Amino acid sequence: xxxxxxxxxxxxxxxxxxxxxxxxxxxxxxxxxxxxxxxxxxxxxxxxxxxxxxxxxxxxxxxxxxxxxxxxxxxxxxxxxxxxxxxxxxxxxxxxxxxxxxxxxxxxxxxxxxxxxxxxxxxxxxxxxxxxxxxxxxxxxxxxxxxxxxxxxxxxxxxxxxxxxxxxxxxxxxxxxxxxxxxxxxxxxxxxxxxxxxxxxxxxxxxxxxxxxxxxxxxxxxxxxxxxxxxxxxxxxxxxxxxxxxxxxxxxxxxxxxxxxxxxxxxxxxxxxxxxxxxxxxxxxxxxxxxxxxxxxxxxxxxxxxxxxxxxxxxxxxxxxxxxxxxxxxxxxxxxxxxxxxxxxxxxxxxxxxxxxxxxxxxxxxxxxxxxxxxxxxxxxxxxxxxxxxxxxxxxxxxxxxxxxxxxxxxxxxxxxxxxxxxxxxxxxxxxxxxxxxxxxxxxxxxxxxxxxxxxxxxxxxxxxxxxxxxxxxxxxx
Amino acid sequence: xxxxxxxxxxxxxxxxxxxxxxxxxxxxxxxxxxxxxxxxxxxxxxxxxxxxxxxxxxxxxxxxxxxxxxxxxxxxxxxxxxxxxxxxxxxxxxxxxxxxxxxxxxxxxxxxxxxxxxxxxxxxxxxxxxxxxxxxxxxxxxxxxxxxxxxxxxxxxxxxxxxxxxxxxxxxxxxxxxxxxxxxxxxxxxxxxxxxxxxxxxxxxxxxxxxxxxxxxxxxxxxxxxxxxxxxxxxxxxxxxxxxxxxxxxxxxxxxxxxxxxxxxxxxxxxxxxxxxxxxxxxxxxxxxxxxxxxxxxxxxxxxxxxxxxxxxxxxxxxxxxxxxxxxxxxxxxxxxxxxxxxxxxxxxxxxxxxxxxxxxxxxxxxxxxxxxxxxxxxxxxxxxxxxxxxxxxxxxxxxxxxxxxxxxxxxxxxxxxxxxxxxxxxxxxxxxxxxxxxxxxxxxxxxxxxxxxxxxxxxxxxxxxxxxxxxxxxxxxxxxxxxxxxxx
Numbered sequence: 001x002x003x004x005x006x007x008x009x010x011x012x013x014x015x016x017x018x019x020x021x022x023x024x025x026x027x028x029x030x031x032x033x034x035x036x037x038x039x040x041x042x043x044x045x046x047x048x049x050x051x052x053x054x055x056x057x058x059x060x061x062x063x064x065x066x067x068x069x070x071x072x073x074x075x076x077x078x079x080x081x082x083x084x085x086x087x088x089x090x091x092x093x094x095x096x097x098x099x100x101x102x103x104x105x106x107x108x109x110x111x112x113x114x115x116x117x118x119x120x121x122x123x124x125x126x127x128x129x130x131x132x133x134x135x136x137x138x139x140x141x142x143x144x145x146x147x148x149x150x151x152x153x154x155x156x157x158x159x160x161x162x163x164x165x166x167x168x169x170x171x172x173x174x175x176x177x178x179x180x181x182x183x184x185x186x187x188x189x190x191x192x193x194x195x196x197x198x199x200x201x202x203x204x205x206x207x208x209x210x211x212x213x214x215x216x217x218x219x220x221x222x223x224x225x226x227x228x229x230x231x232x233x234x235x236x237x238x239x240x241x242x243x244x245x246x247x248x249x250x251x252x253x254x255x256x257x258x259x260x261x262x263x264x265x266x267x268x269x270x271x272x273x274x275x276x277x278x279x280x281x282x283x284x285x286x287x288x289x290x291x292x293x294x295x296x297x298x299x300x301x302x303x304x305x306x307x308x309x310x311x312x313x314x315x316x317x318x319x320x321x322x323x324x325x326x327x328x329x330x331x332x333x334x335x336x337x338x339x340x341x342x343x344x345x346x347x348x349x350x351x352x353x354x355x356x357x358x359x360x361x362x363x364x365x366x367x368x369x370x371x372x373x374x375x376x377x378x379x380x381x382x383x384x385x386x387x388x389x390x391x392x393x394x395x396x397x398x399x400x401x402x403x404x405x406x407x408x409x410x411x412x413x414x415x416x417x418x419x420x421x422x423x424x425x426x427x428x429x430x431x432x433x434x435x436x437x438x439x440x441x442x443x444x445x446x447x448x449x450x451x452x453x454x455x456x457x458x459x460x461x462x463x464x465x466x467x468x469x470x471x472x473x474x475x476x477x478x
Numbered sequence: 479x480x481x482x483x484x485x486x487x488x489x490x491x492x493x494x495x496x497x498x499x500x501x502x503x504x505x506x507x508x509x510x511x512x513x514x515x516x517x518x519x520x521x522x523x524x525x526x527x528x529x530x531x532x533x534x535x536x537x538x539x540x541x542x543x544x545x546x547x548x549x550x551x552x553x554x555x556x557x558x559x560x561x562x563x564x565x566x567x568x569x570x571x572x573x574x575x576x577x578x579x580x581x582x583x584x585x586x587x588x589x590x591x592x593x594x595x596x597x598x599x600x601x602x603x604x605x606x607x608x609x610x611x612x613x614x615x616x617x618x619x620x621x622x623x624x625x626x627x628x629x630x631x632x633x634x635x636x637x638x639x640x641x642x643x644x645x646x647x648x649x650x651x652x653x654x655x656x657x658x659x660x661x662x663x664x665x666x667x668x669x670x671x672x673x674x675x676x677x678x679x680x681x682x683x684x685x686x687x688x689x690x691x692x693x694x695x696x697x698x699x700x701x702x703x704x705x706x707x708x709x710x711x712x713x714x715x716x717x718x719x720x721x722x723x724x725x726x727x728x729x730x731x732x733x734x735x736x737x738x739x740x741x742x743x744x745x746x747x748x749x750x751x752x753x754x755x756x757x758x759x760x761x762x763x764x765x766x767x768x769x770x771x772x773x774x775x776x777x778x779x780x781x782x783x784x785x786x787x788x789x790x791x792x793x794x795x796x797x798x799x800x801x802x803x804x805x806x807x808x809x810x811x812x813x814x815x816x817x818x819x820x821x822x823x824x825x826x827x828x829x830x831x832x833x834x835x836x837x838x839x840x841x842x843x844x845x846x847x848x849x850x851x852x853x854x855x856x857x858x859x860x861x862x863x864x865x866x867x868x869x870x871x872x873x874x875x876x877x878x879x880x881x882x883x884x885x886x887x888x889x890x891x892x893x894x895x896x897x898x899x900x901x902x903x904x905x906x907x908x909x910x911x912x913x914x915x916x917x918x919x920x921x922x923x924x925x926x927x928x929x930x931x932x933x934x935x936x937x938x939x940x941x942x943x944x945x946x947x948x949x950x951x952x953x954x955x956x957x958x959x960x961x962x963x964x965x966x967x
Contacts, residue, residue, distance in 0.1 A: 046561075
């Protein structure tokens, strides 16, 4: 009988913090500058330069720690992780090993099997490295230190996850928490959130952990799910064939859907960690901690409950709207202007998400203003434009954030509400289509649809379909 | 009196008084450099043109009343591990043979803003590792009192330059005695401030938790004036301390009445040259005669200071020096295959023996499995040494002792037995481990004609007591400088 296996997964998640300046110097963290323009003696490892800690980094780390029920080390410090690599200008990374800022927390995830707590072992602060660019044609590699010294937090989970589904739910939970805190935009594709997967398998019911591997280079939720599946199967196959799993770091190639070993445990470097003598210990007073606690924004769960209560919208709507901080922000801002929460919700959940999908974008990429969405909603509510026109206008709002009132005016999209004009056109349509009229009168009520369509066509779509139906019925019933 | 014999403060007074100009002073000292530098080799780099141009600018500012401080117009030497924008900074190492910093260290900047004129960069032991200035890639510096002897180290170039009158005063750095010991060997006055007093921003790190920049000068008054300029809180250095009292020149009064001075018996025993011991005892006697209360006491733990120091300093150095890899600046080996070979060859060729020895020692004590046994134990020892000093300063205002066990050894002797050389730091390293201020003051000449230094140690932030005691002693001694006219002839 085939053995049954259980997958055991723990995650190391790196998150780039949304500070304006780097962790140990005043250089900008802005993405995409010309190479080595956001640099100074400190982040390029010039001799004699010294790091000075950016306070905002500590505050973001504390906020994430508090939101994940962590304990805060009120006296923590930085350590040096020593290794040679050209993207690391000092040849040591300033990180936290001995006393990380946060430890022993948890988040709750929801999967089809129900709710589950995922433990957080620790959260520590560290600096990012520069970027190496290998010249494909030349004989050299180049290094760009713009990213060197960008602040990161690393969130290390306990090995509490058992499936790709749980991993995705956990990552999604972290992403939402951090976005809600404003600590990072958490974009996997752009690398502001990166996850390394530690995975082992064991026979179901076993208490001991199997040998684990660490998987790197996972830059989308889908890649993570595929990598977990692939690695689980690889390990089970090894065990089934009587081989041992080797403890190593592997790199996932998502296009080939397979991984290959990067380095084994034997090659593992001795990082010779020791406390960084250039930085003084960070002392977090009770007052400072209380201040951060007091400033914690409403997180998703609370927001979801409030939406149902305050705006009287269904659970399903509230779930989708709060699934992105950006979506929730637009929802609240638009509702505050037009006071029509359900209408706002419909626009966001319907057309907005449809267009995002069409453009392969994330809600975080939304660029239109709540004012313009609110105007559009008012125009439809007043009957100034019909739904078809409204969708056309919204596409423009979505793409260019245009003013719907101006657009409707300029493009002559106003519905014709002049009943006399409408009645005259309908009478012409009725006269011109005796067959349809006869069908209708003989009981084929569906024939009215054709007449409505003809009327709308004649009106160039500017008629209110409700009014057309009403007038047609009157004429036909005569 | 020859201009060159003036102290920094006196020189500045004369310049401000219009008796002579900053340019004249600079020319005088550059003249001395051109006549004796080949012989003593105090400098790695001398920047004549820049110095003269700066002297002209300073003179203009003095005339315009924009510069009036005690160092205005004074030509100085800066140790070659302190970054100076546009001026080569090598740490006396091959690995930085072509390194021109893009910024100026906070301490050097403060000096320049005070109107000091930078003559060039003083020779030193490579990366400040050594006690003789013989580990410099750019050649040894000779002791101006007797060129067959070493000037001490690692700030040997700074101290010899002041003794040879190739600079009126200088900046040194002190990690385990690197200002005080060569000051003692060269017969000049050198002060290592309380850790955190002078910004380390721009000081190329050796042992970050121990390094301090400090003044080297002809007398205590110059040291006090320099320290006043240097002791500024720097937001660029997280370990920089905002000090309340920095009026160090106020301590220049000859009054030690009632001052309690302790002499550690542990400093006066085995291994101490009898002539140095005599000088310390004589200094004690003189201070006692002036009203100080002097007594011997047991400091304890002295024998643990050297091992603890070499573990901590080497550990930090192994990490601090890892940035010198041939990638971004400095020396890169000619031929290599791939990245790791480039690293290995560059560092093997770029660093000298002593530096490599300490990098290996430091890497070893931080390695997994040895960290607790060596590094952590050394940190605990450091804390105990600090406590021993705390107890001493409950009873005493200052501690008096020798700066070094002997006067300057002959060239070429020390590096033969590094362990023996390390033991020469016995009276100075504890002061760095405890983060305290210490000053070496010349006091007497031995039978070889070499100067002897005595050391005053104060509690943290008590430089004023050290300065007061040193000043009082200095007033009783005969002014002595080496005769550099013999130099090169």
